[in-house]
Amino acid sequence: MSEVRHVLVLPDRDAAEEAAEALGERFGLDEEPQLVRDALAGEDDAEDAQWLLVLHDEGGSLDPSALDEFAGEWDGWREEP
Numbered sequence: 001m002s003e004v005r006h007v008l009v010l011p012d013r014d015a016a017e018e019a020a021e022a023l024g025e026r027f028g029l030d031e032e033p034q035l036v037r038d039a040l041a042g043e044d045d046a047e048d049a050q051w052l053l054v055l056h057d058e059g060g061s062l063d064p065s066a067l068d069e070f071a072g073e074w075d076g077w078r079e080e081p
């Protein structure tokens with residue numbers, strides 16, 4: 001089995017934290033997603049940061065289109081690997 005990594009990009013920390021909690025409930029994740037702040041190039045202001053949720057999907061069982069739809073609920077998206 002191979003591990004797939006999914007990255008969801010969310011507009012702010014609140015959305016990312018709420019989504020991280022909801023991800024486990026909706027998709028039955030074994031481990032909590034990694035929450036990472038991604039400052040936009042050249043910007044120091046926290047208002048100009050996106051937040052990433054990194055999911056390790058051992059065996060590739062998570063449906064990418066379902067993750068796309070999920071991220072959209074928080075005005076985010078899923079990055080293609």
